[in-house]
Amino acid sequence: MSATARGHGMTLAEKILARASATESVVPGQIVEGTVDLAMMHEQGAQTVQPFHEMGATRVWDPDRVVIAIDHWVPASTEGAAVLHRILRKFADEVHLPHFYDVGNHGICHQILAENGWVVPGDLAVGTDSHTNMLGAMGAVAAGIGPTEMAAVLALGRLWLKVPPTLRIEVRGTLGPGVTAKDLVLRTLGEVKTTGATYKAVEWTGPTIAKLGMPERLTICNMTTEMGAKCGMVAPDGTTMEYLARTAKHAMHPLQPDADASYERILRLDVDGMPPMVACPYSPDNVRPLPEVAREHIRVDQAFLGSCTNARIEDLREGAAILKGHKVHPRVRFIVSPASTAIYRQCLSEGLVDLYTEAGAVFTNSSCSACFGGNMGIIAPDEVCASSSNRNFPGRMGPKEGRIYLMSPAATVAAAIRGELADPREYA
């Protein structure tokens, strides 16, 4: 069901961009100069250094607002990766950037931002990774940018932005047992499609969203990137403030959308009775009900429980609950990669590393791991991977023929056990 709403108030994205540009109000299409509250770089930040110098910049506008977290190749797996890390370390020394999450204290950049309170309500945050959208779960505008643009941000502390129109997604109903926030965002992608929110802001709202914890909000904001969105967000509430109470790194501005805000489109979803979902090759919007796809007995060669979308402690517990008492199918390589070192240590203390490895999984250190096909967990051209990650484009895990199915952590574990796509509710 779809509608529009035309009022005189502002959406959450408009409120935040008005604050960032120190103007009273903004409207979609308007171009503003936004002051940046937090800038994040991972390995791609290495390509920021040369343009930063070419711009004639010598100092970073505010080193306490810059976070570097390496995550794609940890520890460095090739000479090229080692060089990228080296460039970043030298740059951080040269311009005095103290907040560097290096090997041993590492994690996926977005998770590092989330668990350390680097992005708070009302912020304008930018990062050199497309899934920076994830931090919108804090009630912020968080968007991905490229490294040349980041060089300008480091020099100036601001960037131009076109105020996006907002797609409001109102969700009601209760997620059933074995059905998760990942299934919700996949189903939404099936409706919105990969271009349905291009250049737009996505505002998640409704009683179902209000009940989601922060890890789940991070998951649904993460995949607004796959809808083409500039940013995806949940307005801050008690859950947000509690999550950030001890970690917030700077002042919070818990802005709310106006009741009479103007939305380009309102999408209303009811999740009562919704089954687990799966995105089939080769697009995150090629979404079908998982039980229907499972009936086709799709053989799985690799299962991957990891990525910024779904590798938090809650996700690994969800997978462990399914795996307990089972073994990984002998034909399946099952890779488990926690999203941060903090989560890795939590898994150790909760016995999850034992549980996964005794069942036959490989439990790796924290990194982007198999998600992006550039480091480890590459599949062969005729192979299939069941994955809790966010993209299944041609070539995403290596060869262009490789087939990736995107699903929840629970469904990923169910596939690892059965050796083919499976409904996780059969293992509950």
Add this chain to the structure above:
Amino acid sequence: MREIIEGRVWTLGRDVDTDQIISGKYLTIIDPNVLKTKVLEIGLPEFASQSRPGDILVADANFGSGSSREHAPQALRAAGVGAIVADSFARIFYRNSINLGIPTIEAPGVRALFERFDPARIDMRAGSVTNVRTGRSISFPPLPPHLIDLLEAGGLVEKVRRELAARHPPAGTMPR
């Protein structure tokens, strides 16, 4: 920025994402001259070896979706691409491409006008893309002034360099 851009067209389909432009396995490469040998390896494999400087890409909707990797437009710029025209772009690619000084033009409906190797003519000021072989053309809204400024400067690096230089004149020069 050149007001008139002419070149030979390579056509592409919809949803050509950045993995198809520069695969994840090449992301530790930062030398544009190496990257250009890998460009569009998945999306249009013959492009890297057969393209000529000045060639124009004409794509369907959602060109450059997926990752924020600037390797994608870096590789296209190094290959000498004269302009990228598409029915629509993914947002990070669009910004990256403009920031690097590549004329990047959104013209809904443009893909249907061209076949491979058709000659194209783009008028940046008037806002039109023409297939010189068929004579058919399509108009696009001219870029907003701040993006024209960016392209005129040759990209974001030069624009910021000028801004910083104006703020901090070199020692010995008098403020005007």
